[in-house]
Amino acid sequence: MNMFRLAASAALALAATAVSAQQTVKIGFITSYSGLNGNLGPYMERAVRLYLKQHEKDLGGVKVELLTRDDTGPNPDKARQLAQELVVRDKVNLLAGVIFTPNAMAMAPIATEAKVPFVIMNAGTAVITTRSPYMVRTSFTLWQSSYPLGQWASKKYKTAYSLVSDFGPGHDSEEGFSKAFEEGGGKMLGKVRVPLQNPDWAAYMQRVKDAKPDVLMVFIPAGKTATAVMKNFSDLGLGQAGIKLIGPGDVTTDEELPNMGDVALGVLTVHHYSAGATRPQNKAFVAAWKKEYGQNETPNFVAVGAYDGAAIIVDAIKALKGNMDPDKTMEFFKTWKNPNSPRGPISIDPETRDIVQNEYLREVKRVGGQLANVELETVATALKDPWKEFQKKK
């Protein structure tokens, strides 16, 4: 560790001089291009590149260089090693990206020791941002969606069952949902945690079906797992048995809807972003995305987390004129606001460095021949991460 500290601080010293001389801001961008959810990394990169392209002219001559790395899925050791290389060898000013929670957690000590601000653009376990004072999150926490989901569900249903992937975000989703559901007078009939990589869902779905809850709350980390869950829910006839499928928005993630087909119709979710949202900022975002990447392409929640992540970085570069002193950058991040994000108004909570945003209740409907998550109502406005708020009260 001592060697690393030494190397990191040497790198930092070098990095500080390099920036003021060249006015190039280097971003170490780590995401998943392969492995489980290897399809989500490209969404993240495309969103960042789109934002940079749109706002290049505002940067006042400062160049932004994106150094992309593949962490190969939920693989903390790999993520840590990549972050270390980016900091020590490539002397990046910022770290950014990250689909999976375990990877973000593994990178936290590096951000702290090397004082490199780290913009988390997806990973959604509540506790992450407490692991380093140099972290800021522009995506979401699972508590943000699951807690209001539980509150809403407790008003309509009596019994629930939860089925989540067995890792940080899954545990958060399960806890957030059941806490709110039980506070509202609902009863949890069972909670099952499923391995992250799980090929067959029939056994779990049968278990749920035999327990006969009013609703099944599912969290899985989006991607093709979402489609597998949806197909199994339908194949085993849980819907006909009177069980309603609900969850945070991952289970009806926008890019998988065409793969799911009509079985997704009517599924209710709570999430911060839907590509089908009709507010003008989102329409402009979706249109720009289609123009850049093709008419059949749609952004998703990963894309919006990264798009706003790029926005916070670009705004910081403008404010600091390319001199990315780590502590000044973090001070800037802490008070950042964007009333015009595609997902509605967002800001950073100065105390926790976590995102503050609205949560929407959505239903999968057919819009113009295609499936979309249609926003029905705003279930929470300017919501801070509920988990951190509960921790404060303790």
Next chain:
Amino acid sequence: MLSSVVSVAFHGVAYGMILYVISVGLSVTMGLMGFINLAHGVFAMAGGFVLSSFMARFGVPFPLAVLSAFVLVALGSVVLERLLYSRLYGAGELTQVLFSIGLILVSMASARLIFGDQAARVLLPDYLRGQLHMMGRDFPTYRVFIIFFSLGIILLLWFGVERTRWGAMVRAAVDHRAMAQSVGINTRLLFMATFALGSGLAGLGGALGADILPVQWAYPFEHLVYFLIVVAVGGLGSLRGPFIAALLIGVADTACKYWVPEFGAFLVYAATIGILLWRPMGLFGVRA
């Protein structure tokens, strides 16, 4: 209790059959021909992509698309067999392993380039969706179909290998190639046809299983461990071995997930280790 036993047995058998269907090709190329073809998943993936593209782009009906997956993958594999595989029939195991891993990497990169990052879209026809109601329980129609289809394949294959002249020739050629050649068997043609059959079956399995095991560019590596478990537990050089092994794994995995979900993740691997310690050649292995 009884009805949940029925459900677990059914889902277990169905899952086992899916595992069997995607590994059956491997039991031909690896089990029968003795080629360590780790690139089996490449052919399964190709089958899935054929199915998906034919259905989505050209509106081909599902049965015809499945058949096309079998035929096209079998034909495509002949090209690979002539150009690459046939040179390594007698080679050592390490050479075959390295070669097939290389092939996996090349094919994954190509698949990503051609088909993109998303999983292939497979929307089953209406008559295969929904449930069948029997004995007061619901059974997903598609899984019932998979069970019967796989039973059909294992019977045909067993009949072909054990009871036909072709089967006898293959077995003879694998056991002693030089002797088989000297009694006038065209082993070159024979191996080519057998390889095509194995790969075609892989393509068929990939296509049929695509609704449950999504086909994406990373497929050959993602499911490699399942193919290998089925064949290793079943035993090399045996046809019924992989079948029994797939059933065992499917039922055990499902039972574990249903009753004790806390341990769902480990059971398959624990069972594999246990069986291989007990019988290192696999359940029905005849060759080391």
